Amino acid sequence: MxxxxxxxxxxxxxxxxxxxxxxxxxxxRIVLLDxxxxxxxxxxxxxxxxxxxGQARRLREQVLACANVHWHSSTRVIANPAPNTLLLENxxxxxxxxxxxxxxxxxxxxxxxxxxxxxxxxxxxxxGLQALIKAGLPVRDQGIVIAGSGPLLLASAATAKSxxxxxxxxxxxxxxxxxxxxxxxLPRWPHKLLxxxxxxxxxxxxxxxxxxxxxxxxxxxxxxxxxxxVVEIACDRLACGFGLIPNIQLAQALGCxxxxxxVAVDSWQATSQPCVYAAGECTGFxxxxxxxxxxxxxxxxxxxxxxxxxxxxxRRARWQGFANALNTAFALDPALKSLAxxxxxxxxxxxxxxxxxxxxxxxxxxxxxxxxxxxxxxGRICGAATEHLFGWQxxxxxxxxxxxxxxxxxxxxxxxxx
Amino acid sequence: xxxLTLDGRPLHVAAGTSVAAALALGGDGCSRTSVSGQxxxxxxxxxxxxxxxxxxxxxxxxxxxxxxxDGMQVETRP
Numbered sequence: 045m046x047x048x049x050x051x052x053x054x055x056x057x058x059x060x061x062x063x064x065x066x067x068x069x070x071x072x073r074i075v076l077l078d079x080x081x082x083x084x085x086x087x088x089x090x091x092x093x094x095x096x097x098g099q100a101r102r103l104r105e106q107v108l109a110c111a112n113v114h115w116h117s118s119t120r121v122i123a124n125p126a127p128n129t130l131l132l133e134n135x136x137x138x139x140x141x142x143x144x145x146x147x148x149x150x151x152x153x154x155x156x157x158x159x160x161x162x163x164x165x166x167x168x169x170x171x172g173l174q175a176l177i178k179a180g181l182p183v184r185d186q187g188i189v190i191a192g193s194g195p196l197l198l199a200s201a202a203t204a205k206s207x208x209x210x211x212x213x214x215x216x217x218x219x220x221x222x223x224x225x226x227x228x229x230l231p232r233w234p235h236k237l238l239x240x241x242x243x244x245x246x247x248x249x250x251x252x253x254x255x256x257x258x259x260x261x262x263x264x265x266x267x268x269x270x271x272x273x274v275v276e277i278a279c280d281r282l283a284c285g286f287g288l289i290p291n292i293q294l295a296q297a298l299g300c301x302x303x304x305x306x307v308a309v310d311s312w313q314a315t316s317q318p319c320v321y322a323a324g325e326c327t328g329f330x331x332x333x334x335x336x337x338x339x340x341x342x343x344x345x346x347x348x349x350x351x352x353x354x355x356x357x358x359r360r361a362r363w364q365g366f367a368n369a370l371n372t373a374f375a376l377d378p379a380l381k382s383l384a385x386x387x388x389x390x391x392x393x394x395x396x397x398x399x400x401x402x403x404x405x406x407x408x409x410x411x412x413x414x415x416x417x418x419x420x421x422x423g424r425i426c427g428a429a430t431e432h433l434f435g436w437q438x439x440x441x442x443x444x445x446x447x448x449x450x451x452x453x454x455x456x457x458x459x460x461x462x
Numbered sequence: 463x464x465x466l467t468l469d470g471r472p473l474h475v476a477a478g479t480s481v482a483a484a485l486a487l488g489g490d491g492c493s494r495t496s497v498s499g500q501x502x503x504x505x506x507x508x509x510x511x512x513x514x515x516x517x518x519x520x521x522x523x524x525x526x527x528x529x530x531x532d533g534m535q536v537e538t539r540p
Contacts, residue, residue, distance in 0.1 A: 079509050081529050086508055092478045118527060135523065153510045165492050165503035175507030176526065180476060180483030261501065262490070392505070392513060395498040419497075420512035425505075447512070447522070 046458065047141040049075035049114075051346055052130070054121060054294065055149030057085020058332040059324025059339035061103050063147045066343030066352070068110040075141060076107070077116040077132065083107070085151055086175060087332045093207050094178035123443030124297055125456050128319070131443070138452025145319040147342045148295050148307065149335075152325035154196075154285035157429050158390045158398065159383035160256040162284070166263025170285030174200040177207050184208030186280035189266045191215040191254040194287040194374045198243040204283075205245075212277050214245055215252035215268050217286070217377050223250050226373030233366050235333075253380060257282050287374055288329045289428055293441040295322060304328070305431075312353060313342035321346050330367030337363060381433050390433075391426040393419020407436035420447055466534040481525035481536055482507065482514050493525055493538050 051071045053060045056078035064076050076083070082090045088100035107113055116134065123131040129142045154169040161167065168176060170192050177183055188209045190197050193216060201211045216223065230237040251271050258265040258276070265278040290306040301308040301316035306328040313321045323342040324335035337360045344353035384390065386399035394415040404410035407417070407430060416430070417423030417438070422445070427438035444453065465474050466484065473488035482504040485491050492501040493514045504514035507526050514525035517537040525536075 080527055090478070091480065092476045135521075135528070153508065154506060156506065156511070163496070163500060163502065165490070165501060168504065169506050169508075172505055172507035176480070176482055176504055179480035179507075179526065180478065181480075181486055182483070262503075392496070392502070392511070395496050395500070420515065421510065424510045449521075 047075065047139060049073055049141055049143040050145070051075075052141060052143035052146045053077070053149060054146065055085065055151055055324070055326075056080075056083035056115070057149060057151050057324060057335065058087065058100075058103075059151075059335040059342070060085070060147070060149035061107050062336045062339030063149060063321075063323055063343035063346070064107045064110070064113050065103065066340040066349075067347045068107075068113055070347035070349060071112060074110070074113045075116065075143070076113055077119040077121075079118060079120045081118050083115065083117075086171060089175055089178045091179040093180055093203075095206070120446055120448075121294055122445060122448045122452055123456070125443075131452065131455060133448050133452040138449065138455045140455055140458060145346050146298075146321070147313075147339075147346055148298075148300075148315070148320065148322040148326055149324045149339060149342075150291040150294055150326045152288035152290050152329055153424065153428075155287050155289050155428055155432065156284070156425055157286050157380060157383060157432060158388050159254055159284075160385050160388050161259065161263070162257055163389050163392055164257050164259050164263045165261075166259065166280060167257045167282045167284065170194075170200045170283045171196045171288070172285065173281065173283035174203045177203050183281070186210065187212050187278065188281045188283060189213045189215070189268070189277055189279045190283045191252070191266070191268065192285040192287070193217045193376060194285075195240070195243075195370070196285060196288070198240070198245065198248070200283055201245055201247075202243050209281075211245060211247055212279055213252075213268065214248045215254065215270065216248065216250050217253040217380060218250055218374050219377075220250045222373045222375070226369055229369045233362075236366060253377070253383075254282070254284050255383065286376060286380065286432075288325060290326045290328060292326060293424075293445060295320075295326065296440045297443070297445065311357065312345040312350070313338055314345065328367065329371065330363060331370070334360065334363035334367055376432070384433075390429060391416040391419065393421050393426075396426070401430065401434070407431075407438050410436065411439075422446065464530040464532045464534070466530050466532070466536060468536045469538055475530050479530045481516060481518065481523070481528045481530055481534070484530050484536065485514075485516070485525060485538065489538070495540060
């Protein structure tokens with residue numbers, strides 16, 4: 045059975061929630077979906093060990109209270125079988141939805157780079173560990189090393205500590221000069237300044253990065269390069285993430301232009317495709333405040349309320365400034381391109397080692413020769429890694445966009461104009 | 463407060479706990495065996511990497527995006 049939405053919003057993080065709230069007074073039927081069980085996205089992920097801020101709770105309640113907003117949890121986009129039509133799947137069923145207008149709020153994922161030992165149980169992303177803890181992962185009395193880059197390292201450390209973990213080290217790859225210059229700009233955004241002071245940790249080290257995760261069957265320790273010196277720390281967990289990268293796969297599949305690895309949008313948050321808007325981290329990494337204002341602009345613009353959208357432009361510019369400062373400060377050190385050994389697995393789905401990838405000229409050639417990127421994650425992890433390591437451009441995604449059940453694919457029989 | 467089964471062993475978890483967290487609460491934290499035989503555990507925690515895929519009541523699901531429910535049968539070994 046097909047569903048119809050006047051406005052479809054994909055992703056229920058800050059941008060998606062904010063878009064729904066802005067559009068609600070003027071839209072007939074809004075459908076908001078997310079592949080997680082609860083709205084809030086990554087930053088406002090709820091769970092037994094999560095502390096969701098009051099602002100997030102209020103926004104969530106306001107949106108879900110709108111009679112014309114229909115919420116689909118744990119729902120993924122599988123394919124785009126016809127114009128303005130998407131194939132969806134949840135735990136129980138598959139179905140098609142057609143829409144007049146769509147706002148993509150697909151967020152960002154962590155850049156996870158391969159290093160020796162990174163496939164050991166006990167190694168996670170930095171934001172990954174935070175998400176897992178919020179959902180109930182026990183870390184009490186565990187020794188944790190956090191490494192990689194960006195403010196997420198501090199946020200992840202704070203979540204781990206508040207749930208009883210011992211954070212043994214936070215290794216930030218950026219130089220002390222880059223961090224000092226970022227910190228000097230923080231007074232422009234007083235709320236961010238306060239936040240960073242509250243997150244300060246005396247285990248924080250700049251100019252430091254992971255060399256290897258150590259252990260046989262699971263993680264036992266980590267080797268770091270800390271300010272030029274090699275150190276080893278015994279630990280129970282290593283949380284390592286090298287910043288955030290926009291999730292642009294669905295936008296690409298819909299034909300939207302991409303600029304600097306993010307969905308390109310104009311001042312109305314409109315993409316290059318008619319009736320397709322994008323907001324939040326998928327248009328470039330910039331934090332929840334920027335996502336909220338972009339979402340609101342997209343929501344207003346999508347229902348034709350250009351005045352309301354335009355009134356928010358100055359606020360967006362303010363948070364875009366913060367995003368720019370962030371992205372400059374935490375630019376990645378080229379040394380991180382040489383962490384993997386020849387036998388380090390790069391593609392974790394098909395277990396393809398680094399040695400099998402060197403010598404290829406592009407992603408497609410490497411993929412055909414080695415099966416890199418042909419597993420369950422469809423190159424979401426290794427495609428981003430090889431883009432960083434070798435400068436390869438991953439090919440545009442093809443449906444199904446994530447592993448789907450046959451029953452779901454059979455729904456395509458009911459595609460209009462098929 | 464859901465009661466589930468993890469690789470044949472009973473497990474009781476707090477409401478709202480993800481299956482990914484349950485893997486660590488009731489076992490060694492691992493979710494699957496890779497094509498070359500390595501045991502793996504959840505990595506990205508946000509539904510991207512597919513490392514946490516497990517069998518739940520006979521269907522392949524992502525442990526990090528699935529909440530524990532009463533009576534669930536979770537299997538991490540093929």
